[in-house]
Amino acid sequence: MVPNPDDEVQRLLRLLAVKRHETPPPGFFDSLPNRILVSIRAGTEMSDRGFWERLWIRILREPMVAGSYAALGLGAMVFGVSVFQMAIEHESHTGIGMEELATTTPGMLLAPPNHLPGGIIYRVSPADYARSDDSYSAPSPSAYRVVDPFRTSVNGVEVQPVSLDR
Amino acid sequence: MRTATEPPTDPSKALPVADPVEPEDLVLVRRAQAGDLEAYDQLVRRHQERVYSTVYHMTSNHEDAADLTQDAFIKAYNALRGFKGDCAFFTWIYRIAVNRTLNFLKQRRNRTPNLSLNDLDFNAEHDPDVLALVSEQTPRRQVDLGELQEKLNGAMQKLSEVHRMVVVLHDIQGLPHEEIAAIMDCNPGTVRSRLFYARQQLQAYLSDYLK
Incomplete structure (x- = not known):
């Protein structure tokens, strides 16, 4: 039913x-x-x-x-x-003052290849880095800037601290 | 004439439906709007049981229902100046409580509902409708009333929030479709269709008790 x-x-x-x-x-x-x-x-x-x-x-x-x-x-x-x-x-x-430090913007840290002088840590502007493609080509000197003067090596490459803008 | 889809008409069972005119409520509301907390206290005492019951049947949790009811009345007091009296205070406070409950349940949706059921009152054992159901199942009434209560609440929690709400407001609270439509801000046809679907769902979930 x-x-x-x-x-x-x-x-x-x-x-x-x-x-x-x-x-x-x-x-x-x-x-x-x-x-x-x-x-x-x-x-x-x-x-x-x-x-x-x-x-x-x-x-x-x-x-x-x-x-x-x-x-x-x-x-x-x-x-x-x-x-x-x-x-x-x-x-x-470094002699770089507080004001200058404050205006420093974060960038890319590169352990420079052999053809860059001195094994210095440089900061390269992103535009320069982008142009480098697979093989690193040194950016124009005006883009160089000291980033971390206290580091002695990056990725196993020895670097020397410098205190000058390049 | 009552149709088969209407809830049982014994007036002692359904919670009383407020008179839409509610002159006393309006007087109390006007006094409360002027800052008379005693008047608001009377409004709370008058409507707390229905508001609490609605929220409780939606959540199946006493603690949540108590908090939500308290929140709803506090929010209503803070918004009381905006109450123009174009609907019954009862409808207005219900709407606030319903919206708060629906929001709460949406937040709780991803969690397993934690049931905290209230005890059945003494009259449950003597309700002829309940007795008829339980005695058909088993003579061990008290034990199986508790089991039935759990199954019932479990089945209710399986319904979607809006379907559960129409079942609570219509089949448990005894409100008419039009009143529910006003509370839920939809049209009566939507209420009817939701009720039809929700009952079908419940019948499927509770088929063991409906044979």
């Missing part, structure tokens, strides 16, 4: 009636409005305060936020000190 679809729907609806009897823990609906009002009051109080006051309250209330801000500040300080120290050391070895 083919089941009547309407009967099946009725049975399904009776089955779903079970879900109407699922109830939260006792007292839940007594406490929920209070929790909502406390949150609303806290939010209203916060919005009446200034930015720095809100930030301070948030830091006090949420240790994770405080930790994040502290880590961020510490990281920024360490980075600043290390950059400053590197710049000073660089200047003392």
Whole structure:
């Protein structure tokens, strides 16, 4: 006998009636409005305060936020000190000042092939490097620039530090 | 006349549907808009059970439902100045809760749903509809009511969010198609077609209990 679809729907609806009897823990609906009002009051109080006051309250209330801000500040300080120290050391070895260092853009490090004089680490502009294809052709001298005067070898090739732009 | 596709009509079973006029709600809303938190407290107490139940049946998780219900009422309070009264407050708060729940479920989609089911109340054992089902399956009612509850929630979680939502709002909460359409921002025809498809899916998932 083919089941009547309407009967099946009725049975399904009776089955779903079970879900109407699922109830939260006792007292839940007594406490929920209070929790909502406390949150609303806290939010209203916060919005009446200034930015720095809100930030301070948030830091006090949420240790994770405080930790994040502290880590961020510490990281920024360490980075600043290390950059400053590197710049000073660089200047003392090369004569290239902090201002010049700051304007130096990252480029390509090349261990120069034998036909480049002195085994010096040069930085070559990307355009020059692109033109070189498979076989390295020396870029124009104006593209040479000392990159890392402290390194003594690159890819196993000995290099000499120099302190002059080429 | 009630058709076969409508939920059981015993008014004690379905949650009460709000009167669309709702004069008292409007008065409370106006007072809350003026900053009266006591008025908003009354609105929360009036609607919290229906909002919570909807969210709970969507998530099958009490903790998530409690958080989402709280968020929905807080968000509604913050947006209360924008409530013009062109629909019932009940519809408006439902819409906020439904949207928050759907967003939450989208984020949860890639995770296995963690069911945290509420206990069945005392009346479940005496509900004739439930009794008829369980007694047909087995005489061990209490044990199998719990099993039935788990299967039912598992089947509900297999439905897509929008299909689950129409089942919850229509077949469990007892809302009419038009009200659901207003809440879900679609037309009543879409609600009907989603309901038809969702029931077919549920029938397939729960076939052992529907023989």
